[in-house]
Amino acid sequence: MTEDRFAATPQPPYWAVIFSNQRADGDAGYADMAARMVELAAQQPGFLGMESTRDASGFGITVSYWASEAAIAAWKANAEHQEARRLGRSQWYAGFELRVARVERAYRMRKG
């Protein structure tokens, strides 16, 4: 019943992009662009899944999972994604940390 929020990642190794961010006030097209980026990322070669959550204060963490560093580089170079990143820096985020990491081990638990 809770499976849909978890990314169905394969056995490690694979890669993770950890994006911790604080939203700025107002929407200014954010919701539409965020939905579009999820759709677009899912079409990229090497995309393995995404997990995302945000609390009422606007602090969010999104982790996307990728098969390789090359897949992350190709996504970073995507033109539509580049425009979204530009708007993110100028309008949507008060701050962020983006970390690129290689997943070495993974453990899972599910009930129900």
Next chain:
Amino acid sequence: MTEDRFAATPQPPYWAVIFSNQRADGDAGYADMAARMVELAAQQPGFLGMESTRDASGFGITVSYWASEAAIAAWKANAEHQEARRLGRSQWYAGFELRVARVERAYRMRKG
């Protein structure tokens, strides 16, 4: 103004433990234990910081950062943490994914 939610991590490489989780219904001591685990983790050798958020549906992501794999292993072996993990599996979480990853690159943006 938003800095306090971000972990002040050093230059990579370092390690990240990505804990994506769905809370089960009810508190059953969760809030107290979660606060205690944050306090206890911060006392561990090699602890570099933590970022955490959860939405109203109970889906949360907590990422803790560590100087080495050995530091993660020592935290995993901590007796009080082991008891918290046991209760987490039996009571607090409907499901989780825990991934151990080596952070290779990091980028930062702050305003205000």
